Amino acid sequence: MSDEILVGALRLQSEVCREFGSPFNGAMLAHMAADLEAGGPVGELLTPWKGASRRKVFDEAAPIRLVNAFTHLAAGDEVPELSRAYPRDGRPGDPDAAWTVGRALIASQHGRLTAFMGHEPQTNEVRRSGVLLGGFLRVAAETGLPLRCFELGASAGLNMLWDRFHYRLSQDDGGDAEWGDPAATVRVPIDWSGPAPPVDAKPQVVERAACDRRPTDLTDAAQRQRLLACIWPDQFDRLERSRAAIALVAELGLRVEAADALDWVRARVQPQSGAATVLYHSIFWQYLPAETREGLTAAIAEIGAQATEAAPFAWLRMEPSPENLAVVELRLTCWPGGEDRLLAVVHPHGAWVRAS
Template identity: 35%
Template sequence: MSLDQAAAVMEQQARACRNMAAPLYADLLVHTAEDVRAGGPCADAVAGWTGAPSTAAVPLRLLGGVHALVLTGQAPQLARFYPSAGGAYRPEDADAAWAAFRAVVADRRDAVRGWLRRPPQTNEVGRANLLLAGLLHAVQESRGLPVRLVELGASAGLNLRADRFRVAAPGFAWGPEDSPVRLPGAWRDGVPGWLREAARSYPELTVVERLGCDVTPLDPGSEDGALALRAYLWPEHTARATRLGGALELARRVPARVDRVGAAEFLAGLDPRPGTLTVVWHSVMRQYVPADEWARVTAELDRLAAAGAPFAHLLFEPYEQDGRHRFQLRARIGAGPERVLAEAHPHGLPAWTV
């Protein structure tokens, strides 16, 4: 990939940011693309990444590295435009924000390059909205068995504590009332009947084990891990930051184990247990797994489904339909067929029935 192609990837991400209520990042990336083409500081920063595939998310790596400097007080001139650091951004600030951003990339090149080596991980807590809906469906189907919760691509394992989150929509709520993680506005056009029924039947879940895997897991209890999670959130999305803060608090109280290993190898060592519902879930991670490994993941999931013990596979992933990506919650209970249960915004809120 040439610098011109790298700039095109920046522009593509800029459009995505604009469509997802992130005008600061959208404007910065438009300027970044121009700077890359002109051979400026941003071109220098991403020079070692021009051959990376689009799935490497180089624009988000660059933005995350600069955001980390903002959050740690190392970029005060830029921080005044970042809502995550107490600043504010208006369209008329675009040129001033870009000048400050470009200066940070130029002056802190080594620090920014260090962050480019780290894959973006937001461990998006809002996606638990869909995962929890699928989990309640699976528990209803299993007649209330205790749950063994397993996550592929778990990052910091925040969503392994999802049963401790509070989900709400008009006329509907589920989860501990005092939860530090609140997911309001969970459903756009009314909560589906199957979810209402499952939530009434099981106002609490018994989770007996919380396991996950990730090739680059983060420790939510460490300063560096928490900073990485905050840095990869988009600075305008303050509600997401609030949810993340609550999830980090829960992670300090509720233990979960995340192994540093790929999904296929991890599943190969997993066996279902009689009397316990083993739930394997994942959200927006499949695109980062090489095709040959995903084939092995699929084979392992089929093995678990056919083992005869209670098992469910829940996934919230993008699917291309009608020329665009739809983010769908799908569920497979035991060896049964995979069913589409809902769709949602890529960050999980709100969801809607299909």
Template identity: 30%
Template structure:
């Protein structure tokens, strides 16, 4: 490979990552899928997208450079910096016309190439999807009740929730959200955020018991301050612009966050978790939680986090139980070897290990289908 040909080859690899990202959202967000397909073609030609992605050509797949690009472009639209492109974006009142999307995007990309490059390099994908509170809520009910049964208690445990990769902390208030079922609303029926969880089946728990959260904390490498306009724009930019239901859900979650602030500490996770788990609370179930964040965690931090959790699990007692509750993509065996998002629960010292079910990456819809977590 010659020096002159190297950048073209690197851009070709990056273009494949853009195409892969387009494939993941094409059916659910035609706008984002088409933008990334066109940007991939532009990368291969060495067009403006190559200038925007300069410095990010060797980013690994897990950092999803295509979605960072799409988020940066969406933010331009939300800020009113791309009037010609805005007509395609429903989040600002537009209606997508895919055949002309790229030609209308080009002037904004050319004008703001430097700003877009800065944002792509400085940001990580943080959907902080509030819809994930729905499976989390059901999983917490199961955890609190199963831990109580194992301890011989008739009343479910109160919960202390510790979230790794909490972003803006939007999923740290599951007890303040309403969850609309056919005949009732679970949780807080007067909440600013009422979700339709779209459940098939029900969690294996008594839904009549109210979830009691007595503590919550979160950490993130890049925490988002959702009390600021910058933070709100940052999270909003990662919502696919033609998914208005998700957009409205996020706006409601941000409004709820304004009434119930939760601090998110800046930390990679393992040391923060060790400090939090060192403080044991009697008659409280401590739940370590993360959702769609594992792919962004370094192998070293994954190993350290597992070691911290194993140490705490070994010290758990019936009156100071510990749980791990995660909603993450897992590879499904089969000819296509696809991934699906599964809700997994472990309880110590009860020795309970359950796969509670599976759903869409944004938390809804979700199917409760309890099996052992091997």
């Protein structure tokens, strides 16, 4: 049947949510899978993916769009009966009650739900900065130069400020490594195994910029609410960390440029003498059309060919492995030379790092 792939995708995402510490979303997705299989109304929300390949369903994160849409609906005051069933202020919520109410709302709230699902997820996960930190510190230590940092798919730009956070790396031997300002308002804990990054490096960020096809405007309360709806609702530490980062970005007036990634890279990114230029992104690549991925790969190679020892260039990315989408890797390619390195296998939200 045409819904088999979607049903399987919802069930797999349910298991992933449970495994990664969100029993509420796990239960919601299980209810959604059962409803779809039974020909229920949830199928109307998934119409854009009916008959799609398994790869398309996962590349476009259809299950996450669906469950986040209900989180977004519950976040406002318009449907208090749904809001009451959702996790709030440390209480776990009731997913069975939430789905009973949510399912009944599909017809009346169809427009709001599908509007939310029309945009790819923008989980501007702050903890991913703790993964990227390993690459930034390595570039700084190996080049001895200040950094120019350019981010693709930056959403609201929360990870543009990676150097303003404090990190605690809890290691297997019981010891901890730390990096950053101990007084920072954004605290990033990570379980770290394998070689620690060069935490003695103290890179200076002399330039930072970012783009997104549809950046989140943090001055707009509705857009802030949408951003927070992409965080699993029973993971209160993630919500707290994101709110702290949002406040910091707002305080500094940081803005993400609205632009196509390929056009932006061609126009904005090039090596510069006296600094290491770093192009970076996290859980972004899969949402690009194949032709854009190919164009960016070629453009990055062209930029790398211009790099020199005095003007190095690095491509840092935290993305699913092309061979196995369930495995997220941190990779670093540095020019001159173009050496590509697997730095670590990592948790998709940055909770842990298994360094190579």
